[in-house]
Amino acid sequence: MKQVIGLGAGGHAKVVAEILKLSGDYEVVGLLDPRQELWNTEVLGIPVMGDDTLLPELYNRGIHCAFIGLGTVGDTQPRRRLYEKVCQQGFQVVPAIHPRAVVAPSVKIGNGPTIMAGVVVNADAQLGDNVIINTGVIVEHDCVVGSHVHIATGAQLASTVHVDEGTHVGLGASTRQRIRIGRNAIIGAGAVVVDDVPDNVVVVGMPARVLKKEGE
Numbered sequence: 001m002k003q004v005i006g007l008g009a010g011g012h013a014k015v016v017a018e019i020l021k022l023s024g025d026y027e028v029v030g031l032l033d034p035r036q037e038l039w040n041t042e043v044l045g046i047p048v049m050g051d052d053t054l055l056p057e058l059y060n061r062g063i064h065c066a067f068i069g070l071g072t073v074g075d076t077q078p079r080r081r082l083y084e085k086v087c088q089q090g091f092q093v094v095p096a097i098h099p100r101a102v103v104a105p106s107v108k109i110g111n112g113p114t115i116m117a118g119v120v121v122n123a124d125a126q127l128g129d130n131v132i133i134n135t136g137v138i139v140e141h142d143c144v145v146g147s148h149v150h151i152a153t154g155a156q157l158a159s160t161v162h163v164d165e166g167t168h169v170g171l172g173a174s175t176r177q178r179i180r181i182g183r184n185a186i187i188g189a190g191a192v193v194v195d196d197v198p199d200n201v202v203v204v205g206m207p208a209r210v211l212k213k214e215g216e
Contacts, residue, residue, distance in 0.1 A: 001027050004094055005058055006069040007082050009033035009048045012132075013069025016114055017044055019096040020067065026094060029063065052082075055089050066091040068112065068130060072150045074186050076166050080148040083112065083130040093130065101133075110147060128165060140177075152189070164199070173208075 004020060006013050009031040020026040030049040033039075038048045055066075066086045070079045086093060093112030097103065101119040110129035118136040121127065125139050128147030138156045139145060146165035151157070155169045158177040163169065167181055170189035181187065181197040188204035188211070197203055202211045 001025060002065050002094070003027050003029045003063045004065040004067055005029060005055075005063050005091075006031040006046070006067050007033075007052060007086060008069030008071075009035070009038050009043050010069070010071070012071030013067075014044055015116065016067050016069050016096045017046060019098050019114070019116070020094065022099055023097075026065065028067075030058075031069065052085065055086070055091070059090060064090065064092060065094050067094055067096055068114075071132065072168055074168050076148050076150055076168055076184070079150075080130065080166065083148070104141075122159075146183075155187075 004026045006028055013031060017028045020028055028046050030047050031043055032052050032054060033048055034051045039050050041048050068079055068083050070082055072079050095113050097115040098117040100117045101115045103121045104123045106123045107121050108126045110127055113127055113131045115133045116135040119133050121139045122141040124141055125143045127145045130148050131145055132150040134153045136154045137151045140157055140159040142160045143157050144162045146163055148166045149163050151169045152171045154172045156174040158175060160178045161175050162180045164183040166184040169187045172189055173187045173191045175193040179193055179196055182199035184200050185197050186202045191204050191208040192206040194207045201213050204211045
């Protein structure tokens, strides 16, 4: 059984830690979080040891596996930066795939995904590095989900949808087939996407329309 350190000590970290426990392959030995009030406490019985300045020490102690326990609400960049930092320090970011997720054998999966309970990912879909495919999501056949994307709870991608890296698809959003969603976009909760979405925008509504460009 491999020892794993988690980056983050909030709700998302709890979910990932329990998925890893169910797998039987990993022992989560500690969590790291920048919030000092959490240090020397426990989350689900797992000690919060300090912040990510402890990573080199833990690596030297023989802990070479990690998971990204930071979720995203719209902005996926903090999670991406944490993932890149952990990789640069030599850690293996482990996959957390719930045993009650249905992932077709032909699906191509990148490094360090989180795939939660009730997910269905169908034939020939592709998932990039450090993705979150949240509870109850449907990713239909031949979809491409780029690295650092978060598909939030209950969202649905029809067939051959392409979601570029860094995008957040909100709670319960749905996308018709053959849509392309650009980089670092935010699809609002419950949105119905029927047209392509450019980079760096927020879209909301039924049908989805651009609300604003990121940074405005």
